[in-house]
Amino acid sequence: MGKSFRWYRKKVEKIEEAASPLNIVTYRKLVWIKFKTHRLALMGAVILILLVLFSFVGPLFTSVSYEDMDFGSIFSPPFTEGHFLGTDELGHDVLVRLMYGGRVSLFVGFVSALLTTIIGTAIGLFSGYYGSILDRLLMRFVDIMLSIPTLPILLTLTLVFGSGISGIILVLTVFGWMGVARLVRGLTLTIRESEYVVSAKAVGVRNLSVLFKHVLPNVLPVIIVSATLNVSYSILTESSLSYLGLGIQPPMPSWGNMLQKSMNYILGTAMGVTPWWLTFFPGMMIFFAVLNVNFLGDGLRDALDPKFTSHT
Amino acid sequence: MPETGSTALLEVKDLRKYFPIKSGFLIQRTVAQLKAVDGVSFAIDKGRTFGIVGESGCGKTTIGRTIIRLLNPTGGHILLEGQDIATLKERPLKDYRKKMQIVFQDPTSSLNPRMTVGQTLSEPLLFHEMVHSKKEAEERMSQLLSSVGLKPYHVDRYPHQFSGGQRQRIAIARAICVDPSLIVLDEPTSALDVSVQAQIIKLLKELQGKLNAGYIFISHNLSVVRYISDQVGIMYLGKMVEKGDTNEIFDKPEHPYSKALLAATPIPDPKTRRKRKELLTGQVPSPINRPSGCFFRTRCKYAMPACEKEYPEMVRIAEHHWVACHIYSLGEPDRIVEK
Numbered sequence: 001m002g003k004s005f006r007w008y009r010k011k012v013e014k015i016e017e018a019a020s021p022l023n024i025v026t027y028r029k030l031v032w033i034k035f036k037t038h039r040l041a042l043m044g045a046v047i048l049i050l051l052v053l054f055s056f057v058g059p060l061f062t063s064v065s066y067e068d069m070d071f072g073s074i075f076s077p078p079f080t081e082g083h084f085l086g087t088d089e090l091g092h093d094v095l096v097r098l099m100y101g102g103r104v105s106l107f108v109g110f111v112s113a114l115l116t117t118i119i120g121t122a123i124g125l126f127s128g129y130y131g132s133i134l135d136r137l138l139m140r141f142v143d144i145m146l147s148i149p150t151l152p153i154l155l156t157l158t159l160v161f162g163s164g165i166s167g168i169i170l171v172l173t174v175f176g177w178m179g180v181a182r183l184v185r186g187l188t189l190t191i192r193e194s195e196y197v198v199s200a201k202a203v204g205v206r207n208l209s210v211l212f213k214h215v216l217p218n219v220l221p222v223i224i225v226s227a228t229l230n231v232s233y234s235i236l237t238e239s240s241l242s243y244l245g246l247g248i249q250p251p252m253p254s255w256g257n258m259l260q261k262s263m264n265y266i267l268g269t270a271m272g273v274t275p276w277w278l279t280f281f282p283g284m285m286i287f288f289a290v291l292n293v294n295f296l297g298d299g300l301r302d303a304l305d306p307k308f309t310s311h312t
Numbered sequence: 313m314p315e316t317g318s319t320a321l322l323e324v325k326d327l328r329k330y331f332p333i334k335s336g337f338l339i340q341r342t343v344a345q346l347k348a349v350d351g352v353s354f355a356i357d358k359g360r361t362f363g364i365v366g367e368s369g370c371g372k373t374t375i376g377r378t379i380i381r382l383l384n385p386t387g388g389h390i391l392l393e394g395q396d397i398a399t400l401k402e403r404p405l406k407d408y409r410k411k412m413q414i415v416f417q418d419p420t421s422s423l424n425p426r427m428t429v430g431q432t433l434s435e436p437l438l439f440h441e442m443v444h445s446k447k448e449a450e451e452r453m454s455q456l457l458s459s460v461g462l463k464p465y466h467v468d469r470y471p472h473q474f475s476g477g478q479r480q481r482i483a484i485a486r487a488i489c490v491d492p493s494l495i496v497l498d499e500p501t502s503a504l505d506v507s508v509q510a511q512i513i514k515l516l517k518e519l520q521g522k523l524n525a526g527y528i529f530i531s532h533n534l535s536v537v538r539y540i541s542d543q544v545g546i547m548y549l550g551k552m553v554e555k556g557d558t559n560e561i562f563d564k565p566e567h568p569y570s571k572a573l574l575a576a577t578p579i580p581d582p583k584t585r586r587k588r589k590e591l592l593t594g595q596v597p598s599p600i601n602r603p604s605g606c607f608f609r610t611r612c613k614y615a616m617p618a619c620e621k622e623y624p625e626m627v628r629i630a631e632h633h634w635v636a637c638h639i640y641s642l643g644e645p646d647r648i649v650e651k
Contacts, residue, residue, distance in 0.1 A: 027428075195422035196432075199486065202380055203436040204402075204409035213435070217426040306426060306470040 027306075034303040041299015044292035051289055055102025064093050066100040067251045075265075078277050086277045088258075089265065097253040098281055104254035106289065108165060108238045112172035113230035119173065120180025121216075121223055127181065128188025129211055139185070142178045150175050158246040168247060172234050180226050187219045221301045228297025232290035239286070255289075258282040320355040320391070321526040322379070322494055327352045327388035327398075329371075329378045333600065346600050348374040350550040351388070353626075354543075358493065359520060361527040363541030363558065365534060365573070367596060371550040372530045376496040379528065380412040381405060392494065410440045413487035417499040419479035423471040429457070429482055430467040436490050452489070459522070460485045460515060477508035481515065488519060496528045501536060513540055534577045538562050543632070546570045549599055549607045551623070556633035566635045568612045606638060618642060 035041060070091035078086045085094040127138040154171055161167035200210050239256025241247035248254040262278035329349040332342040348371045356362045364372050377383045379390055390398040397408050416422040423432055433453050443449040454464030460481040471479055487495055501509040520527060531537050538558055545555035554567040565571045572592045594611045597603055603610050609619040618638045626636045
């Protein structure tokens, strides 16, 4: 067998060694070992950390602001003197704008995914676990929220709350939690009837304790996956909102609005060339962020699952 | 079998559990009742086993779950050590929860896949304050694990790392960890293969000797029930049709349903097969819409006009033998003999 097989064997051995009776490890340690051996997840985590450093620490190393315009060199291609990734139609430095744009996009993506997941999970758990009237009311509320055409409401809400970062996060959260809630509720309904929950009730354990000790850990893998999908969704939705003029407004950059703005030039030529870099770099940033969040989520889900010991 | 008297560990009187069948969009109305358990009475002594037998859907599992108050009874009394727990609220019930435990059929689903054995066992121990320190908990758990035939180091393992039989041992350990005086065994061996079944049954008997606990053994495996039970109750559509000492019931079943049920036990001898006469025909009627009078009359070959009118009372036909059948309550036991 090839190299990959040896790698796999080594990994299984490591995990088995960790799980052997003579070598008692804590759950957390086991999760870490499993996560470490999950190559894609590790890569995802490293790249995400790099992206975060790039966006939040990167701007400290440059004196150029995202607003600074270099009129002398608009539409300059990458590797131009002073503009490593080129400039846009107003002479903004693309690299600097990518850094600042990352702050916005990553912050919006992670925070709204986190809020959506927390709200959706809470509503789904309570709805599914307590059932009866609470469940019916909450689920009808979910139906109502889902049946509202999002776009007109988004237009109104962004007008009311402004189109700043907090406004975007609010809008994404208010219209984003229903999917998670439905998902979690469905699973909770199954787990509620499972015999380990019934056993815990037979012991007399209180409902809230059952909910957090038995139901939540078993819903967790689904929550993690949906949270990672939500991060991607939020980053992408922020871009489309920008396109409609509802997202982050220029001159403040976000990966989304940089991408959308570049659409104006991608089909034509400016200064004799097609400015592909205006589309390519923000697009790649979104692509890498979304992809690696998904890898990270996959790895986390597998690492947290005690049943999951090997990955072929 | 003590019908009255204060010596009984558990006395169930006229226990009823109806499930409402609801329909409606936002406001739901009850359109029918599913009478899963309808007026069942029996009693168990300390250290004894009461077997409950019956077809699928006859209410066996519901009885077990209602007695330990996982379901709220619709009516009747559950006297545990003399105290009626049928209508107790959850808070005062806490002390009684410690006294009754349940073991389920499928150990794969009755153990939380994300909790180690130690976490599973410590939950009841901590909840009922049976242990006061980590060290004490560890000692208690390793003692529990060895008493069910597992090793103390199994404490840090997850359920999926065990075999079916071992998992059932863990489930049993969880049930006995609070020193219950009553354990409901809801088909504890049905999901296991035959050789493991025998080990689990042996373990259960052994533990009963140690704990002096009363067992309610729910099963449709007649030979296992016969082996483990001191008394047996046979159920049909939510009612107990016959109850009494195990050997008497199994050797001389009197109710036509019991006869048919017991006759359906496979006999490992091809020659005797032809002699089995009383096999059931027809389907079990719906528990939502049961026949008038005796529920069994639609399938009973001794049915007579009286059977259509009312459900027969439970009558005592021997010291430890009760039957609910008009043939006995009207005093015509010869009818069975004739045919």
